Amino acid sequence: MAPTHDHPGEQAAQDPIKLLAIRDAPLSVDEVFRLVGDDAAGGVALFAGTVRNHDGGADVDELGYSCHPSAEAEMRRVAEKVVAEYPVRALAAVHRVGDLRVGDLAVVVAVSCPHRGEAFEACRKLIDDLKHEVPIWKHQKFSDGTEEWVGAC
Numbered sequence: 001m002a003p004t005h006d007h008p009g010e011q012a013a014q015d016p017i018k019l020l021a022i023r024d025a026p027l028s029v030d031e032v033f034r035l036v037g038d039d040a041a042g043g044v045a046l047f048a049g050t051v052r053n054h055d056g057g058a059d060v061d062e063l064g065y066s067c068h069p070s071a072e073a074e075m076r077r078v079a080e081k082v083v084a085e086y087p088v089r090a091l092a093a094v095h096r097v098g099d100l101r102v103g104d105l106a107v108v109v110a111v112s113c114p115h116r117g118e119a120f121e122a123c124r125k126l127i128d129d130l131k132h133e134v135p136i137w138k139h140q141k142f143s144d145g146t147e148e149w150v151g152a153c
Contacts, residue, residue, distance in 0.1 A: 016083050016088045016089060016090050016091050017076070017079050017080070017083065017091050017092075018035040018036060018090050018091065018092045019031075019032065019035050019092040019093065019094060020072060020075045020076055020079055020092075020093055020094075021072065021075075021093075021094045021095075022067055022071050022072055022075075022094075022095050022096075022097055022136075023094055023095070023096055023097070024096070024097050024098040025096075026096070026104070026105065027094055027096055027105040027106075027107075027108050028108070029046065029048050029105070029108055031094075032046065032092045032093075032094060032108045032109070032110045033046055033110055035090065035092040035110070036089075036090040036091065036092050036110040036111060036112040037090070037112065038089035038090045038112045040089055040114060041089040041090070041112035041113060041114060041119070042113075042114050042115050042116065043112065043113050043114070043115055043116030043117070043118065043119030043120070044110060044111070044112045044119055045110065045111055045112075045113075045116075045119040045120045045122070045123035045124075046108070046109070046110040046123065047107075047108070047109050047110070047123055047124075047126075047127045048105055048107070048108050049105070049106045049107040049108070049127070050103060050104065050105055050106060051063055051100045051101065051102050051103060051104045051106055052102065053102045055140060055148075058142040058143070058144065058146070059142060059143035059144070060102065060140055060141070060142060060143075061102070061141050061142065061143050062099060062100065062101055062102070062141050063099075063100055063138055063139060063140045063141060064097075064098060064099045064100065064138070064139045065095070065096055065097045065098065065100065065106065065136055065137065065138055065139075066097055066136070066137050066139070067095075067097055067134075067135060067136045067137070068135035068136075070135060071095075071134050071135050071136055074133060074134045074135060075093060075095070075130060075134050077133075078126065078129045078130050078133055078134060079091055079093060079126065081125075081129065082111070082122050082125050082126045082129070085122070085125065086111070086113060086118050086121065086122035086125070087113055087114055087118055088111055088112070088113055088122055089112045089113060089114065090110075090111070090112045091109075091110070091111050091112075091122075091126065092108075092109065092110050093107070093108070093109040093110075093126060093130060094107070094108050094109075095107045095130070095134070095136055097136070107127070107130070109123060109126050109127050109130065110123065111123040111126060135151075137149060137150065137151050138150040138151075
């Protein structure tokens with residue numbers, strides 16, 4: 001049976017964007033998860049990106065993130081696109097800037113939707129578009145003394 005979307009829980013929420021932020025302090029998975037809670041959501045998808053100890057075959061010691069002043073506005077544009085495409089009940093995204101160590105949280109995004117499939121798809125779109133379209137840059141420092149800048153867009 002095809003969904004009819006007659007129940008209010010099947011429709012997108014009035015104001016589903018709960019948090020969009022760039023922060024220079026440690027991030028909290030719990031905070032983001034809590035913000036996307038919704039009684040009409042049957043699925044919550046959360047992605048937490050961490051600093052890994054390698055990239056491109058080289059050992060990473062640390063990295064720093066920086067962003068353009070328009071980064072939060074671009075995050076909003078990306079989030080609004082996701083909300084327009086999926087029946088999002090709630091959405092939150094936060095990205096870290098500053099110096100990070102291996103294992104630190106760099107980004108946390110979460111989306112709640114009436115059904116798990118929609119939540120997975122919306123969360124995937126949110127993180128993929130955030131990484132490709134928001135002007136956030138990564139400066140990696142490798143164990144061999146070399147460095148590399150990686151741009152999001």
